[in-house]
Amino acid sequence: MLKLDNIRVFYHEVILALRQVSLEVPDGSIIALLGSNGAGKSTALKAISGLLITEAGAVSEGSIHFDGHRIDRMEPVNIVRLGIIQVMEGRRIFQHLTVEDNLKIGAYVRNDRAQIKKDLDLTYEYFPVLKDLRRQTAGFLSGGEQQMMVIGRGLMSRPKLMLLDEPSLGLAPVLVKEIFDIIKRINAEEGTSILLVEQNAKIALSIAHHGYVMETGRVVLEGSADMLQNNEDVKEFYLGLSTAGETKSYRDLKHYRRRKRWMA
Amino acid sequence: MQPSGYFSADYGKDMAVVRTRAQWFILIAFMLALIYFPFWAGAGGRSWEGVLSVSLAIDIGITLIAVLGLCIVSGLCGQINFGQPAFMSMGAYVSGILSTRWDLPFPLAIVSAGLLAAVFGLVFGLPALRLKGLYLVVATFAAMMIVPYVINHTKSLTGGSDGLRVPEASIAGFTFDSDIRKYFLVLFFAVLAVIVAKNISRSRVGRAFVGIRDNDIAAAATGVNIAHYKLLAFFIGCFFAGIAGSLWAHHVTFIHAEQFQIWDAIWMLGMLIIGGWGSVAGTVLGVVFLKGLGEFGTVLSPRIAEWAPSIPERVFAALTSQVAYGLAIIVFIMLAPHGLIYLWERFKVYYRLWPFSY
Amino acid sequence: MTDFLQLLLMGILVGGVYSQIAVGFVVIFKAGKTFNLAYGEMVMLGAYISWTAMDQWDLAKPVALLVTLVFAITLGLVVERLLLRRMTSAPIHTMIMLTLGLAGVLRGLVLVVWGPDPHAYPDIVPTGTVNLGDIMLPTNFIVSFFIAIAFVALLSLFFQYTKAGLSMRAASEDKVAAQSLGISVKRIYQLSWVTASIIAALGGILLAGISGVNLGLAFMGLMTLSVVILGGIDSILGALLAGILMGVATKMAEGYLERIESLKGIGEIFPMMLTLVVLLIRPHGLLGQKTVERV
Numbered sequence: 037m038l039k040l041d042n043i044r045v046f047y048h049e050v051i052l053a054l055r056q057v058s059l060e061v062p063d064g065s066i067i068a069l070l071g072s073n074g075a076g077k078s079t080a081l082k083a084i085s086g087l088l089i090t091e092a093g094a095v096s097e098g099s100i101h102f103d104g105h106r107i108d109r110m111e112p113v114n115i116v117r118l119g120i121i122q123v124m125e126g127r128r129i130f131q132h133l134t135v136e137d138n139l140k141i142g143a144y145v146r147n148d149r150a151q152i153k154k155d156l157d158l159t160y161e162y163f164p165v166l167k168d169l170r171r172q173t174a175g176f177l178s179g180g181e182q183q184m185m186v187i188g189r190g191l192m193s194r195p196k197l198m199l200l201d202e203p204s205l206g207l208a209p210v211l212v213k214e215i216f217d218i219i220k221r222i223n224a225e226e227g228t229s230i231l232l233v234e235q236n237a238k239i240a241l242s243i244a245h246h247g248y249v250m251e252t253g254r255v256v257l258e259g260s261a262d263m264l265q266n267n268e269d270v271k272e273f274y275l276g277l278s279t280a281g282e283t284k285s286y287r288d289l290k291h292y293r294r295r296k297r298w299m300a
Numbered sequence: 301m302q303p304s305g306y307f308s309a310d311y312g313k314d315m316a317v318v319r320t321r322a323q324w325f326i327l328i329a330f331m332l333a334l335i336y337f338p339f340w341a342g343a344g345g346r347s348w349e350g351v352l353s354v355s356l357a358i359d360i361g362i363t364l365i366a367v368l369g370l371c372i373v374s375g376l377c378g379q380i381n382f383g384q385p386a387f388m389s390m391g392a393y394v395s396g397i398l399s400t401r402w403d404l405p406f407p408l409a410i411v412s413a414g415l416l417a418a419v420f421g422l423v424f425g426l427p428a429l430r431l432k433g434l435y436l437v438v439a440t441f442a443a444m445m446i447v448p449y450v451i452n453h454t455k456s457l458t459g460g461s462d463g464l465r466v467p468e469a470s471i472a473g474f475t476f477d478s479d480i481r482k483y484f485l486v487l488f489f490a491v492l493a494v495i496v497a498k499n500i501s502r503s504r505v506g507r508a509f510v511g512i513r514d515n516d517i518a519a520a521a522t523g524v525n526i527a528h529y530k531l532l533a534f535f536i537g538c539f540f541a542g543i544a545g546s547l548w549a550h551h552v553t554f555i556h557a558e559q560f561q562i563w564d565a566i567w568m569l570g571m572l573i574i575g576g577w578g579s580v581a582g583t584v585l586g587v588v589f590l591k592g593l594g595e596f597g598t599v600l601s602p603r604i605a606e607w608a609p610s611i612p613e614r615v616f617a618a619l620t621s622q623v624a625y626g627l628a629i630i631v632f633i634m635l636a637p638h639g640l641i642y643l644w645e646r647f648k649v650y651y652r653l654w655p656f657s658y
Numbered sequence: 659m660t661d662f663l664q665l666l667l668m669g670i671l672v673g674g675v676y677s678q679i680a681v682g683f684v685v686i687f688k689a690g691k692t693f694n695l696a697y698g699e700m701v702m703l704g705a706y707i708s709w710t711a712m713d714q715w716d717l718a719k720p721v722a723l724l725v726t727l728v729f730a731i732t733l734g735l736v737v738e739r740l741l742l743r744r745m746t747s748a749p750i751h752t753m754i755m756l757t758l759g760l761a762g763v764l765r766g767l768v769l770v771v772w773g774p775d776p777h778a779y780p781d782i783v784p785t786g787t788v789n790l791g792d793i794m795l796p797t798n799f800i801v802s803f804f805i806a807i808a809f810v811a812l813l814s815l816f817f818q819y820t821k822a823g824l825s826m827r828a829a830s831e832d833k834v835a836a837q838s839l840g841i842s843v844k845r846i847y848q849l850s851w852v853t854a855s856i857i858a859a860l861g862g863i864l865l866a867g868i869s870g871v872n873l874g875l876a877f878m879g880l881m882t883l884s885v886v887i888l889g890g891i892d893s894i895l896g897a898l899l900a901g902i903l904m905g906v907a908t909k910m911a912e913g914y915l916e917r918i919e920s921l922k923g924i925g926e927i928f929p930m931m932l933t934l935v936v937l938l939i940r941p942h943g944l945l946g947q948k949t950v951e952r953v
Contacts, residue, residue, distance in 0.1 A: 374751065380750065380751055380754070426938075427934070427937060427938055427941075430937075430938070430941040431937060431941050432941075433750050434693060434750065434887065434891060435887055435891070435937060435941060435942070435943070437750075437754065438883060438884065438887045438930075438933060438934075438937070439934055439937055441883075441930070442930045442931065442933070442934040445926075445927040445930045445931075446927060446930070446931065449923065449924070449927050452923075453921075453922075566755070566758050569751060569754070569755060570755055572751075573751060573752060573755050577749070577751065622762045622763070622765050622766030622769065623762065623763050623766035623767065623770070625759075625762050626758075626759040626760065626761065626762025626763035626764075626765075626766065627759070627762075627763055628759075629755055629756070629758065629759030629762070630741065630756060630759040630760065630763070633745075633752055633755055633756050633759070634741075634744070634756075637748065637752060
């Protein structure tokens, strides 16, 4: 189980990116982390995976615990060894390596050859497209295939917890649907916990058990996925739904006040 | 960061290089000091064994012109040029040959030296249209190998390995034959070079250069004609080198292919980096600083040799020449990777904001 | 004709050693997009250390080799730790200057410790010549060639099939993504510098076996740069090809062009000229990867 306790994150020791963020990812669950651009979702993921140091960021207050280990001061390498893998935003593939080499790199921290072989097959089972492309140079894959490959690559480390950063970025709706189905299957069949950062709140909440909403570096709302889906504010701000027929205007004070309450 | 209490009220003020009355004052005082310098230093120079001498100042001025050219090609436009001394030698030889064999007057010779070096720079700039990074470094480096070879193998024109004697510069009967006269000649060109370089760097052309340096594809996408500007950068940069070479030829009055070494190319880039990559003021700082340091080293090393005679001579020579310079470069880059000018800017921001740091 | 074949074969043999040395440069570049212009000096140091161990300290040859290796590994680690670790994201001109500074320091140290005089290198491989008809090939050239080529082959297998090799390639493409998968980038840099340092030392030994120990060995730095650029800076196969090509071209230039009076000394600048011409036609060298850039 992952637990963030009141963490505060600075970049370059001056830019405050997260303030007093707490969240929990129970074993075997899918948690969605929603919010608009710049809300601090990706920062939260990087704080967990330790990749903050690559961007001169650091957790200055609070703590992050995973399965009894305190991880907020750990090197990314050791965090991966504990079983947390981050699938980074924007499909960070190794474009000159073949698909299979890309997947094998995912198992870098493991040494059990036989099991790695099995997991490779398992990954191909989840993503049959990749099997046909295994000898291809990864740079030539389409966006959807690349996204599948990086998720598969993350899977190859046999993580207890996967941090997915915007898996739907720049993909066609039908592909997004497919990928989210697979994420759900991975969670159900492998028991991998998943912390999912998404702009596409609707699809994220459709597979998540629980969700958090972030604004300007804070968690402003949390609840079960059902609860969030039915929350008026979430509907309006993130799902783009509002009471039918009503025209919206900035003169609508009620709307303004509600938004303001969140941003403060 | 602007001086406190200064607000740009119109576009002209916003573009101004010299913004406040205090800055004008400093600038004029500095120019006066430069003019007074040769009379103060005199023939023998001042301070420790005459470190501060007129000939050092001439050397600095000539190097400054060449390095400003490099600042435009490499610092602003990002096309690393390892062949600046080669282009300088081109200028020196063109000027030398024109004034000895064809008796061309100095003003014509120096302008043709600049132009020919610039055209020649275009030839070596052509690869820059296709090459980037280390590939381009090697291509310009080839200039450093090929030019001395060509000079040494065209004896009838250049005098080959015997070198070439060059007369001192003279304009309308006035000959620049003493160090003080040469000093003012070089000062004139150096100040001109600084003004031109500064104005290029803040003009439309300069912005195009910086665009190419920082992201050439993005620059092309916003309508910058990359090929045109890259070649222009090489043209301007090598023009500066040609002018510097010509001044050098008329200053030392004897030129030889061996005078323009690979080591100079390295040193020139070092001046840019230590001063501040892409900044005209930084370039001035870097040139003055490194030249001064080098001069200081040459004066100091016999003293150290006297003080510790137990060090064998060859060990000492190796230490002072190669190890010391190598270490100096390493230490500077590690301590101030953005150059001296960056430290200065930081200091300015600090004192303007003091005591409230933000 | 005999002349031609003689030059060709000698060129290939020498070129093999060039290739082997150039590969070290490629390894560093592949791992961290850094490069080392002090590489020629590292080659030279390897030669001097092994010479000292064998000739001055009278160590047995395998022991001397071991001493050289230990020294090379230490040198690689020290340089990486002190200079390059903090410079991995530095702009290219900073890296150039930094490693050139290092080159000055190393060359100066060699001068301080060993002085400027050349030394004969003890025979580590059998001397003599192999005669193929009228063509005479020195045995040590042939042995050096095969050692060099075997080493390059081993290295490319390492990159293709081992976990460490694969992770080095991955890290060279995207450091952050590699870190997100548990690859320690620090370890990768160390590994690459140690590998390169070993390659350089071995190359130094092979070269010294051919031409003796002298300060001219640092010239290999320039040669390596030409070879690497000619082959494509991130391609091991390219370095192999370019090294041999360069060996042949240099020998041919020395053999034929230098006979013409007005072209004396062209052997020295020929590698550079060849590289320049190839670059104009193929801007990424013979086999270099085209960088795919997105804005």
